[in-house]
Amino acid sequence: MRSPDESKSGNTSQVPRITEPVQDPKHVYPPPPPFLKDVHYGLGYYPPTEEVRKVTLEKTLTYLKLQQSNFLGYQVNQKMDYEHDIAPYLNMHVNNVGDSFVDGGLTTNSKLMERAVLDYYASLWNAKWPHDKRDGETYWGFSLTMGSTEANMYAMWNARDYLDGKVLLWEETPDRHIIPSTAADLLRPRLVLRQAPLPMCNPNAYTPVAFYSEDTHYSFAKAMRLIAIKTFYELGMERYPKDCPLPEWRAKGRWPEEVPSEGGGGGEGMIDITALKALVEFFAAKGYPILVSFNYGSTFKGAYDNVQEAGKQLMPIMKRYHLDERLVEYSPGLFDKRTGFWIHVDGALGAAYMPFIEMAHERDPKLIPETGPVFDFLLPFVHSISMSGHKWVGSPMPCGIFMSKTKYQLSPPSRPEYVGSPDTTFAGSRNGLSPIILWHQLSQLSNEDQMKKAKANEAMAQYAYHKLRGLE
Ligand SMILES: Cc1ncc(COP(=O)(O)O)c(C=O)c1O
Structure with a gap:
């Protein structure tokens, strides 16, 4: 040198x-x-x-x-006390590379804590748990290395591949003929690409189209670009420029870039379900699979989309156009049955928080008169949920959770054998400290404590609101 x-x-x-x-x-x-x-x-x-x-x-x-x-103005929890318990973990490399439920060869991992944290949220979000790869209805998920941006991107990727006919990981469904191993499988190729051919009867069958509201976080626009998913705006402007089903937009000869929120920019930020329905029906009628992302706590207005009501109104449309269940056929007689739609809930802000407000509301409706709409796996049409750990929970680094169901998992595109654990997540190396941080927090709090914290948070928000109104 x-x-x-x-x-x-x-x-x-x-x-x-x-x-x-x-x-x-x-x-x-x-x-x-x-x-x-x-x-x-x-x-x-x-x-x-x-x-x-x-x-x-x-x-x-x-x-x-x-x-x-x-500092004020960003929804991150700055109140934490990790110095004592977490400091010793800083002198080692903890890495959860690979699937959260398969240990793998890198033994300095925190997957035991990761699974406990995932189980905690599975229970909070009314999923079937524990994860069991033999039972498609059980949840599957992983702890993030980034914040919810990673979970949203992963959800969009999972949704795209699910809707555009890639092969599922989970093969033990009575509805599904197991695809026999090919010679290529036996050689365990690095790159695995199996895709159902487009059915002759519908050229749009494997072109997912995405819908999300104007109050959605910017990570979705990025995910659309990165993961190459067309939004209804892009497809509408490209293929049907004069046909927007929303009269005010059709009159302008254009499509809105995102689904309008109730009351527009000055409103409270919830997705306009009537507009969503009209837009979804337009594309469902043309045979496109549908990808909808709802906000559960929007970035600027803290709006909670009414996931339950929207789902209730969208499901008859899915049924009408046979998207509630469809066959994805890889070759004659080899197929699986899956939905022709995917519903994601971006719960970066609200998914870890609102369940405790709901509990507090049920306990004492006079004290907590309102709670958010149902958003989780209680709703059978919900496919995936994301959540940020550094927001409500509190963590020194961005972190969070992605959660879906075992039956929606896709066969990963590569098989890095040296990892010893399937490459089912977004990143390769995954931050192993994050699950330790989340476990550390959650292991100190009963649901009672969480309710108390959530109520205090509501009171603080009210206080801040009135003070700011006063200054106005
Ligand atoms: C509603 C919403 N979704 C997603 C994100 C992205 O989360 P992160 O910054 O943790 O990646 C944010 C961040 O503020 C958000 O408010």
């Missing part, structure tokens, strides 16, 4: 391994907050002195503590 002295002397006989900056980063990057103005962050060929490092770490910590106590 070239030393700085060699570099200065122009000795270029060795390959350079580092470059010099073309200008001082301080003049290019956003200026630091005044408190950190003189703090040294630069790294390079030689590390900063121990003294400089110490000052940098101390000042950064002081700054973040100040922000932690004063």
